[in-house]
Amino acid sequence: MRVTIAGAGAVGRSIAGELLENGHEVLLIDKAPKAISVEGVPQAEWLLADACEIASLDEAGMQRCNVVIAATGDDKVNLVVSLLAKTEYGVPRVVARVNDPRNEWLFNEAWGVDVAVSTPRLMSALVEEAVSVGDLVRLMRFSQGEANLVELTLPPEAPLSGARCGDVAWPRDTALVTIIRGNKVIAPQPDDVLQSGDELLFVAAPEREEELETLLSVRQ
Numbered sequence: 001m002r003v004t005i006a007g008a009g010a011v012g013r014s015i016a017g018e019l020l021e022n023g024h025e026v027l028l029i030d031k032a033p034k035a036i037s038v039e040g041v042p043q044a045e046w047l048l049a050d051a052c053e054i055a056s057l058d059e060a061g062m063q064r065c066n067v068v069i070a071a072t073g074d075d076k077v078n079l080v081v082s083l084l085a086k087t088e089y090g091v092p093r094v095v096a097r098v099n100d101p102r103n104e105w106l107f108n109e110a111w112g113v114d115v116a117v118s119t120p121r122l123m124s125a126l127v128e129e130a131v132s133v134g135d136l137v138r139l140m141r142f143s144q145g146e147a148n149l150v151e152l153t154l155p156p157e158a159p160l161s162g163a164r165c166g167d168v169a170w171p172r173d174t175a176l177v178t179i180i181r182g183n184k185v186i187a188p189q190p191d192d193v194l195q196s197g198d199e200l201l202f203v204a205a206p207e208r209e210e211e212l213e214t215l216l217s218v219r220q
Contacts, residue, residue, distance in 0.1 A: 001025070004065045006081045007072035008035040011097065016067060027060055030072075052080045054061045054088065062089040070096040072128025075103045079111050086112025104141070115142055136213040139201075145194035146172075147203050152216050156196040160216060171212050173205035 001024045005012045008030035016026045020043045027045040030036060036048050049056035051072075062068070068085040070078035078096045085091040096111075098104050098118035107116035117140065140149040154161055160168060161190055165176065165188045179186040180199035186192060194200075 001067045003027070003067045003069060004029065004060055004062060004085075005069045005071055006077070007070065008032075008037070008046070009071070009073060010071075012069075012071040013041050014073060018094055020044060027065075029056065029060055052077060052084070054084065055145050057073065057084060057089065062091065065089070066092050067091070067093040067095065070094070072097070073099055075099050075106075079106060079113075082107075082112040084112075091207075117141070134178075135217070136209055138209070142203070147205055148209065150202050150204055150209060150212070152200050152202075153212065153217060154194060154196050154198045154200060158196065158216060160194050161196045162196050164190065165192045165194065168194075168215075171208040171215065172203070174208050174212055175203050177201050177203055 003019055004027045005016055005154055006029050008028040012028055012030070016028055019026050019039070025045075026041075026043075027047060029047045029049055030042065030053045031048065033048060036046055038046050047056070047060055049059060051057065051060075051070075062085060064086070068081065068091045070081040070085075072078055072081075075098060078098075082094045082096045085094050093114050094112050095115045095117060096107050096113045098107055098116050101118050104116060104118050107113045114125040135152065137151045138148050142148065168178065176188050178201040179188050179192065179194075180201070181195065183195070199205050200216070202212060
């Protein structure tokens with residue numbers, strides 16, 4: 001898979017390193033000469049250019065990319081890169097970094113964003129996830145499809161503790177994707193039995209979150 005990352009700061013370089021280790025081709029673009037640190041990620045391709053300019057994206061071969069990651073520290077730049085990648089080059093998957101949570105509402109399909117990643121919101125959600133049992137925690141929003149990745153740790157008194165996954169009438173537009181039990185990651189099957197303490201990860205439509213929390217919590 002070929003991935004272009006706009007923004008070669010600490011975030012962009014870290015993402016590039018992970019993707020390269022997984023066998024992907026990576027191009028890092030940045031307009032600041034001091035950000036071009038080839039020795040930091042020597043396996044990547046590098047381009048000193050403004051990712052908001054069509055000429056730069058042409059030079060980068062954006063039409064050959066499978067994924068574009070807008071990872072700069074400027075939300076305006078990330079939105080422009082996302083929009084150009086999707087509308088001008090038809091990139092199948094666009095992931096954008098949200099620096100200011102107040103701007104998160106802009107990072108949607110209209111701006112070409114498939115997945116918006118808000119670092120402050122994600123860190124806050126992970127803190128909530130670590131201390132919350134029985135409360136639904138939103139971890140990530142998927143712009144395309146209007147769905148969220150949400151988590152709930154099943155409390156001991158929950159009515160569904162001991163129920164088979166296949167017997168539960170889950171809300172519409174909701175899918176249980178993973179059960180984390182101790183150090184095990186379980187791909188849920190109909191015969192799997194829910195246990196108190198299970199960390200349940202769902203992809204759910206936003207309007208179904210309250211219904212899902214009511215179903216799983218002890219407050220019914």
